Amino acid sequence: MGKTERKDAAVALPMGRMQWIKKNILPNKYLYLLLLPGVLYLIMFPYRSMYGILMAFKDYNFNLGITRSPFVGLKHFKNLFGDTYFWIVFFNTLKISFGRILTSFPFGIIFALLFNEIKGKHFKKTLQTVYTFPHFLSWVVVSGIVINFLSVSGPLNQLIAVMGNEKVVFLGSKKLIIPILYITGIWKEAGWSSIIYLAAISGIDSTLYEAASIDGAGRWKQAIHVTLPSIRSTILVMLALSIGRCLDAGFDQIFNLSNSVVQSTIDIIDTYIYRITFMTAGDYSYSTALGLFKSVIGFTMLFLMDKVSRKIEGVGIISGKGSV
Amino acid sequence: MKKLTKTIDVPRIIIGVCLILWGIVIFYPFYNAILNSFMTEVEYMQRPFALYVNNPTLSAYRKLIENANIFNGYKTTLYIVLLNVPIGLLLISSMAYALSRKPFFGSSLINNAIIFTMYFGGGIVPYYILIKSYGLMGSPLSIVVGGLVDGFNYILIKNYFYSLPAELEESAKLDGANDLVVFARIFLPLAKPVIATVVLFTAVGKWNEWFHPMIFISNPQKWPLQLILRDIISDVSANLEKGETLAEGIISGQKETFAVNVQMAALVATMLPIMLVYPFLQKFFMKGITVGAVKG
Numbered sequence: 001m002g003k004t005e006r007k008d009a010a011v012a013l014p015m016g017r018m019q020w021i022k023k024n025i026l027p028n029k030y031l032y033l034l035l036l037p038g039v040l041y042l043i044m045f046p047y048r049s050m051y052g053i054l055m056a057f058k059d060y061n062f063n064l065g066i067t068r069s070p071f072v073g074l075k076h077f078k079n080l081f082g083d084t085y086f087w088i089v090f091f092n093t094l095k096i097s098f099g100r101i102l103t104s105f106p107f108g109i110i111f112a113l114l115f116n117e118i119k120g121k122h123f124k125k126t127l128q129t130v131y132t133f134p135h136f137l138s139w140v141v142v143s144g145i146v147i148n149f150l151s152v153s154g155p156l157n158q159l160i161a162v163m164g165n166e167k168v169v170f171l172g173s174k175k176l177i178i179p180i181l182y183i184t185g186i187w188k189e190a191g192w193s194s195i196i197y198l199a200a201i202s203g204i205d206s207t208l209y210e211a212a213s214i215d216g217a218g219r220w221k222q223a224i225h226v227t228l229p230s231i232r233s234t235i236l237v238m239l240a241l242s243i244g245r246c247l248d249a250g251f252d253q254i255f256n257l258s259n260s261v262v263q264s265t266i267d268i269i270d271t272y273i274y275r276i277t278f279m280t281a282g283d284y285s286y287s288t289a290l291g292l293f294k295s296v297i298g299f300t301m302l303f304l305m306d307k308v309s310r311k312i313e314g315v316g317i318i319s320g321k322g323s324v
Numbered sequence: 325m326k327k328l329t330k331t332i333d334v335p336r337i338i339i340g341v342c343l344i345l346w347g348i349v350i351f352y353p354f355y356n357a358i359l360n361s362f363m364t365e366v367e368y369m370q371r372p373f374a375l376y377v378n379n380p381t382l383s384a385y386r387k388l389i390e391n392a393n394i395f396n397g398y399k400t401t402l403y404i405v406l407l408n409v410p411i412g413l414l415l416i417s418s419m420a421y422a423l424s425r426k427p428f429f430g431s432s433l434i435n436n437a438i439i440f441t442m443y444f445g446g447g448i449v450p451y452y453i454l455i456k457s458y459g460l461m462g463s464p465l466s467i468v469v470g471g472l473v474d475g476f477n478y479i480l481i482k483n484y485f486y487s488l489p490a491e492l493e494e495s496a497k498l499d500g501a502n503d504l505v506v507f508a509r510i511f512l513p514l515a516k517p518v519i520a521t522v523v524l525f526t527a528v529g530k531w532n533e534w535f536h537p538m539i540f541i542s543n544p545q546k547w548p549l550q551l552i553l554r555d556i557i558s559d560v561s562a563n564l565e566k567g568e569t570l571a572e573g574i575i576s577g578q579k580e581t582f583a584v585n586v587q588m589a590a591l592v593a594t595m596l597p598i599m600l601v602y603p604f605l606q607k608f609f610m611k612g613i614t615v616g617a618v619k620g
Contacts, residue, residue: 028428030503034418035434038473041415045454045469046441052450066453111346117339129603130347136598136609138532140550144557144591145353148360148584155356155373187350195610219335252535256554277449278539284449291447299444318443 056289069285076289086272086290093268096181096254097246103182105242108193109235113223115194116201131191139188143256146184147171177262181253193238200234201227233313240309241317244302247294269294354599361385361588368584384585385593394593397549404467404548405530412472412526413519417481419473421507424485425493442475448539455540466540467533467548477522484518485511520608528598549594556590 025032051066056076058069080086111131118124134142148154150170157167170176204227212222228235251270258266269290277287306318360368362380388394423435445451460466488511496506512519534550541547544555602609 024429028425028503031422031425031428031431034422034503034507038415038419038438039434041473042437042441045472046445047437049446049451049454050444052446052453055450055453060453065457111343114339114343117336118343119336123340125606127343127347129606130351132606132609133599133602134350136528136532136602137595138534138550140532140534140554140557141591141595144553144587145357147557148357148588149353153369153372158371158373191350255535273448277452282449284453288447288449291449295444295447302443318439 053288053292055285056292058285060285060288072285076286077293079286080289080293089267089269089272092266093247093249093270096178096249096266096268097242099178100182100185100250101239101242101246104186104190105239107186107190108238109197109231111190111194112197112201112231113227115198116223116227117219128191128195132195133191134188135192137188139252139256142184142188143253146180146257150180171257171259172261174262174265177257177266181250181257181266184257185250185253196238197231197234200231204230233315236313237309237315237317240305241302244305244317245298246301247298357588358592361585361592363585365583365585384583384589387583387586388589388593393544393547393552394549394590396545397547397552400464400546401531401548401550404464404533405527407468408470408472408530409523409526411468412474412477413523415473416478416522417512417515417519418507420478420481420485421511422503424482425503438473438475438478441473452539460540462541462543462546464537464541464546464548467530467536470533470536471526471529474526477526480522481515481518484515488514517608517611520605521611524605524608531598553590553594557587 054066055069057071057073058066059072059075060066060069064070115124115128118127150156152167152169156170161167168176170180208226208230209222212226217225247269249268249270251268251274254266254268255271255274258271273287273290273294276282276290277284302318306316310316356372356374359374359377360372361384362377362382363374364379364381364383367378419434419438423431425431446454455461455466455469460469492510492514493506496510501509532550533548534554537548537551538554541551544552547555
């Protein structure tokens with residue numbers, strides 16, 4: 001967008017700089033004033049922090065600062081791609097993300113379809129309060145509940161013991177930890193994501209249902225042949241968004257539920273970055289390179305999924321041009 | 325009665341029951357955590373899967389107040405929320421107003437610059453260096469300055485301003501009002517519903533923030549609530565790593581471990597404000613997702 005404006009400015013210049021300012025800047029002086037604090041913030045924080053990406057191409061030295069640290073080109077990226085552990089966490093990240101999409105993604109839709117069949121207004125609202133509430137808690141709180149609930153002396157194991165079975169070390173099991181991530185993820189988020197689909201369902205033209213029921217379609221057939229096709233675009237947009245975000249495998253959840261037994265099983269890019277940066281004497285440049293790799297791939301994925309989504313459904317996932 | 329028997333609808337009842345069952349699965353762990361916080365350690369060992377407490381005690385809460393920095397935590401968290409939310413709102417809404425007007429020189433560039441931050445960032449390490457270079461390390465201010473211009477909230481408010489009739493601005497301008505007046509006196513008051521949503525989302529987001537505090541603030545006296553809770557809970561995972569059961573860990577007392585009831589008391593203290601407020605403000609939260617359509 002910036003390009004066209006610069007062209008306007010160039011065309012306007014012969015008019016004389018003062019005149020151009022009079023025509024374009026002065027009438028909007030209060031708008032510029034309103035923008036000023038926010039723009040200063042953007043420059044001082046998000047964009048200055050992006051400038052720090054340069055570190056990925058330098059050997060960062062705190063005393064020299066980002067600008068004066070020596071330039072080393074792609075050295076850190078070469079090291080990164082030669083680092084076998086990097087590939088392990090990379091594939092762990094993809095595995096967990098796509099595992100989530102396969103196992104957890106449908107639950108929001110299922111809950112929405114079920115809620116749609118419920119009639120009692122208060123009953124529905126109360127249930128929705130319960131279903132959506134965990135979304136607003138941090139993973140610190142939720143993992144506190146999960147750890148207590150699944151611990152060896154916790155309620156679930158007590159129940160297992162009463163039924164005469166052997167106790168299970170849920171969170172200390174390499175086999176169980178990934179399913180636990182999925183289930184606790186559904187527990188926390190599925191109710192909230194069903195709200196999006198319910199909003200889409202509430203926009204469906206009721207004559208479609210009337211027509212379907214005249215044709216003899218029961219509740220089940222109406223859900224399959226009317227409701228689902230009507231919210232298809234919402235579903236695909238949400239799916240595209242999830243795929244676009246596949247490099248975010250859930251740092252908050254994994255970090256708070258992890259322990260040394262299962263750590264290697266659920267080590268993802270973000271936990272790896274955290275560990276090599278803050279738990280050891282970190283090589284900031286290397287970590288930045290890793291972070292940049294993640295950001296660039298993530299951004300590209302989102303961009304691609306946006307294109308795909310626009311092509312199939314005519315709705316993009318990258319918001320900004322008016323409403324989504 | 326006749327009518328009632330007529331309307332019994334078996335599939336609907338099954339669906340209702342399924343939804344209630346999952347509702348219980350969501351609700352019970354919370355309820356259980358609250359019960360545990362009022363239990364003695366002895367009672368917890370005997371019956372953790374409880375529906376009520378036999379001998380309720382406040383000892384866990386007393387211990388929590390004595391041992392932990394819980395009040396400091398409240399203070400720090402409130403400080404962060406009360407500074408970040410209004411400043412952020414002011415920055416975002418003034419930008420949203422300016423950029424929802426007729427396009428002017430630079431407007432779309434700035435709009436795109438805001439949107440871009442939603443999808444791309446420098447990553448945690450450059451941000452860490454940035455906070456360090458501003459001398460904010462160790463201070464709760466490092467958390468206050470985080471995410472002041474949030475793209476999603478910006479879009480939410482901007483779309484709302486768009487939807488207001490253009491005559492509002494025009495007639496006020498004819499009366500001699502400038503953009504500052506139109507924004508502060510007319511647009512902002514009209515945007516109350518969407519502002520409520522934005523305020524709630526940012527407040528909850530800041531209330532829940534723990535990662536940046538964890539890497540920026542090393543002094544426990546300055547930790548927000550979430551970090552204090554994390555510290556109290558992480559003892560459990562530490563025991564688990566040693567292959568010790570929770571009970572053994574507490575009994576053997578090799579490590580200074582907070583008992584489960586104290587952990588759950590800390591947990592209740594951390595989530596209580598959200599728990600109390602959420603049911604009443606639910607519709608504002610819901611609006612955040614339905615108005616903005618997409619937020620993962």
